[in-house]
Amino acid sequence: MKNCIIIGVAGGSGSGKTTVAKNLVKAFKSEDAVLVAQDAYYKELKEMSVQERAGVNFDHPNSIEFELLKKDLETLLKNQIIERPIYDFKTHSRKEETITIHPSKIIIVEGILLFAVPEIRDIFDVKIFVDTDADEMLLRRIERDIHERGRTFESVRDQYLKTVKPMYLEFCEPSKRYADIIIPRGGENKIAVNMVIAKLKRYLQKGAL
Numbered sequence: 001m002k003n004c005i006i007i008g009v010a011g012g013s014g015s016g017k018t019t020v021a022k023n024l025v026k027a028f029k030s031e032d033a034v035l036v037a038q039d040a041y042y043k044e045l046k047e048m049s050v051q052e053r054a055g056v057n058f059d060h061p062n063s064i065e066f067e068l069l070k071k072d073l074e075t076l077l078k079n080q081i082i083e084r085p086i087y088d089f090k091t092h093s094r095k096e097e098t099i100t101i102h103p104s105k106i107i108i109v110e111g112i113l114l115f116a117v118p119e120i121r122d123i124f125d126v127k128i129f130v131d132t133d134a135d136e137m138l139l140r141r142i143e144r145d146i147h148e149r150g151r152t153f154e155s156v157r158d159q160y161l162k163t164v165k166p167m168y169l170e171f172c173e174p175s176k177r178y179a180d181i182i183i184p185r186g187g188e189n190k191i192a193v194n195m196v197i198a199k200l201k202r203y204l205q206k207g208a209l
């Protein structure tokens with residue numbers, strides 16, 4: 001029998017998935033909860049120049065190495081450590097180094113396409129979808145991508161219209177139907193986040209939800 005619980009947090013880019021997932025993890029002792037980001041598993045694209053990589057559709061399931069993500073999640077579920085890749089959004093590639101992630105009783109995974117891919121979706125015990133208005137997601141993304149991911153306003157706008165919005169409508173938004181819990185507005189929805197935390201604390205005490 002599995003002695004841990006695995007929770008998927010999906011939603012559009014800028015919806016607040018990372019904020020929700022980090023707030024969940026923060027509520028527990030570091031040995032009890034761990035966070036794995038789907039973003040770390042973007043394909044390497046080593047054979048392309050940085051300029052070529054910038055034109056890739058990063059919102060299509062083909063851009064992620066889901067086989068490796070699945071293998072790593074299964075390894076954590078077997079109570080073993082993983083070496084998680086580190087992704088660099090400025091160069092659109094993986095760094096040489098990796099991060100060692102230890103197994104724990106609560107495994108939280110966040111990413112835009114987690115529920116759109118059946119082999120990954122089926123791994124989760126609990127599926128949470130963070131549902132935020134498109135205009136808010138876009139505003140947050142513009143700010144974040146310019147300040148943290150080395151982008152210009154023009155590149156964020158062009159990428160949004162070319163791939164981010166159409167792929168959200170094709171893959172991410174329809175995957176909301178698989179969610180067990182929908183958190184409106186995102187990371188600062190303290191009532192919703194606290195309810196999930198309370199349920200997880202019960203899980204730690206009783207070993208069942």
Ligand SMILES: Nc1ncnc2c1ncn2[C@@H]1O[C@H](COP(=O)(O)OP(=O)(O)O)[C@@H](O)[C@H]1O
Pocket residue numbers: 011012013014015016017018019020140141144185186187188189
């Ligand atoms: N409720 C909120 N109000 C305002 N800004 C927010 C809120 N939630 C998240 N953000 C900000 O928006 C950006 C995207 O949030 P993040 O949690 O990284 O979203 P995602 O992981 O879904 O892309 C971050 O810069 C974050 O600080």
Ligand SMILES: Nc1ccn([C@@H]2O[C@H](COP(=O)(O)O)[C@@H](O)[C@H]2O)c(=O)n1
Pocket residue numbers: 012013014017018039042058059088089091092093111112164
């Ligand atoms: N090289 C890359 C890789 C991904 N993206 C964008 O990241 C978004 C997913 O990350 P969130 O933290 O926002 O969930 C996704 O929408 C990709 O477009 C990128 O811009 N460059």
